[in-house]
Amino acid sequence: MKTNYSLDDMRLFWVVTQHGSFSQAAQSLNMPVSTLSRRIKQLENTLGLRLLNRDAHRVTLTGSGAQYAQRCGPLLSELQDISDALSAQRHEAHGSIRISAPNNLAQHQLAHIFSAFLHTYPGIKIELSLSNRNIDIEGEHIDIAFRASEHFPLDWIARPLGSIESIICASPGMPLRGDIVHPEQLLDLPVVLSNPVRTWKLHNQQSGEQFSYTPGAMIRLEADDLNLVSQAVTDGLGIGFIPRFIAQYQIAQGQMIQLAKDWTGQPRQLTMLYHDRDNMPHRLRLFIDYMLEHYGSVNPNLSGANLVNPV
Structure with a gap:
């Protein structure tokens, strides 16, 4: 009984x-x-x-x-x-934080901030799940997720960190028919495609003109890893649509050039997602505040101008 x-x-x-x-x-x-x-x-x-x-x-x-x-x-x-x-979780800086982030963004933009945060709070541990696909952040019990897209659960809070801008790139040794100044001149060129971005939504920074470029039969390679796509572009396989924060290093070293320099991709919003504003473990609040404070200042190419005040 x-x-x-x-x-x-x-x-x-x-x-x-x-x-x-x-x-x-x-x-x-x-x-x-x-x-x-x-x-x-x-x-x-x-x-x-x-x-x-x-x-x-x-x-x-x-x-x-x-x-x-x-x-x-x-x-x-x-x-x-x-x-x-x-x-104690409400008041003490200890415990684990489960984070999901795109692989390339984590390597190029987030890793050093995570390290600095962990040095500041030695009692906190980060469990990092990297994927260039949108995983089930609720099913995987993720505390914080970083996304460079507009697709995320509607009941999650999205805090803007900055904008990601992509540019059209090629190898310096790739044969071109004159100077590429307009996306229309790309139509006959081989392409290295970064999934899932299959259409390059471009705008002219000077005139404001819009242009959508969809690669056709000349696709030489498709991959969902931007490091691999960038390497294929520097190897001369084709042109690529590369985030500026990745391309800038290869351009500075002479391994890559920018085509149609007045044209850039429509900025994509980088967001940090978390589930609750209230009843939050102290370690999560510390991490969120740290990211909002430091991300724009150490990543000038992902402008922090869109930041809003922490809650």
Whole structure:
């Protein structure tokens, strides 16, 4: 037969056994003696056993009461430990943070910020899941997710970090028919495609003109890893649509050139996602605030101009 009783009544019984007195126990619990006595009597009625012998001078345990106290004491202690541990998450900088991020973004933009954060808070651990595909962040129990797309669960909070801008790139040794100044001149060139971006939405920074370029039959390679795509472009396999924060290094080293320099991709918003504003472990609040404070300043090519005030 299943017994239905309150854990709080069990706690009250335990306090009485520790004080050996209803009056002293009631004082420590800040409740009337009559209420405490009624709650203990209710517990005894629910169990169908007398737990305490009461007289005018003292309270003693019955045999059943002694057995009950012996079993419930460690249980209540364990429950208190659990409560204390969970409460500590609200105030202490320790524990794990599960983070999901695109592989290339993590390598080029996030890794050094994660390291700096961990040096600042040595009691915190990051568990990092890298994928260039949008994983099920709820199913994977992710605390923080970084996305460079507009596709994310609607009930998650999205904080903008900056904008990612892509540019058209090629190898310096790739044969071209004159100077490429307009995307229309790309139509006959071989292409290295970075999935899932199959259409390059371009705009002219000078005139504001818009142009959508969709590679056709000249696709030489498709991949969802931007490092591999960038390497294929520098190897001369074809032109590529590369985020500026990746391409700038190869351009500076002479391994890559920018084509149609007045044309860039429509900026994609980089967002940091998390589930709740309230009842958040302290470690998550520290991480969110750290990212909002530091990301734009150490990643000037992903402008922090879109940042909003932390909540």
